[in-house]
Amino acid sequence: MTRRPMSIWQGKEPLILASQSRARQMLLANAGIDFETIPTDIDERAAQQLAGLSAPGDVAALLAREKAVAVSLQKADRYVIGADQTLALGNRLFNKPLDRARAAEQLHALAGRTHELNSAVAVGRDGKIVFAHVAIARMTMRPLNEAEIEAYLDRAEEAVTSSVGAYQLEGLGVHLFERIEGDHFTILGLPLLPLLVFLRSEKLLAV
Numbered sequence: 384m385t386r387r388p389m390s391i392w393q394g395k396e397p398l399i400l401a402s403q404s405r406a407r408q409m410l411l412a413n414a415g416i417d418f419e420t421i422p423t424d425i426d427e428r429a430a431q432q433l434a435g436l437s438a439p440g441d442v443a444a445l446l447a448r449e450k451a452v453a454v455s456l457q458k459a460d461r462y463v464i465g466a467d468q469t470l471a472l473g474n475r476l477f478n479k480p481l482d483r484a485r486a487a488e489q490l491h492a493l494a495g496r497t498h499e500l501n502s503a504v505a506v507g508r509d510g511k512i513v514f515a516h517v518a519i520a521r522m523t524m525r526p527l528n529e530a531e532i533e534a535y536l537d538r539a540e541e542a543v544t545s546s547v548g549a550y551q552l553e554g555l556g557v558h559l560f561e562r563i564e565g566d567h568f569t570i571l572g573l574p575l576l577p578l579l580v581f582l583r584s585e586k587l588l589a590v
């Protein structure tokens with residue numbers, strides 16, 4: 384039986400995570416941080432178009448800030464984490480595939496090539512951003528033929544539509560790669576180390 388790490392959170396109230404991502408929740412829980420989840424319902428594409436942004440890192444940073452601000456306006460004096468991640472292959476931005484056919488298309492495009500994951504985190508408090516950071520991971524997928532892609536899709540099942548790029552590195556998606564440059568936290572969508580530095584500077588952590 385796996386024991387949950389002892390809490391090191393020293394805030395008066397738990398941190399708020401403005402995300403339903405299980406991976407991000409796992410990272411915070413494993414780090415011993417008390418938090419509650421309050422997801423946002425912002426229109427991500429509308430926000431991106433309104434800001435006129437196209438660079439992957441800028442898009443991720445914008446959406447992370449928007450999520451943090453939206454929830455922090457509802458919860459006075461609470462620290463709120465917003466996070467977002469974009470996947471870029473050259474100038475092409477990918478979205479979560481809607482179905483198996485689109486997942487297969489993404490894997491064909493990424494196979495044998497290196498793409499970038501831009502992971503952004505922002506912390507909001509009372510409607511203002513008090514911390515923001517963007518980290519990049521470079522992912523090189525091994526060459527894949529049609530049969531290999533279909534076999535992966537068969538085994539990964541519904542997981543292929545839950546993440547951009549049709550893979551989850553913490554699951555069967557790890558078999559798709561031959562090289563990775565970047566830390567594990569960035570790949571899972573939350574640059575945890577710089578976030579912890581900020582939380583310690585605010586005297587919110589016991590270690």
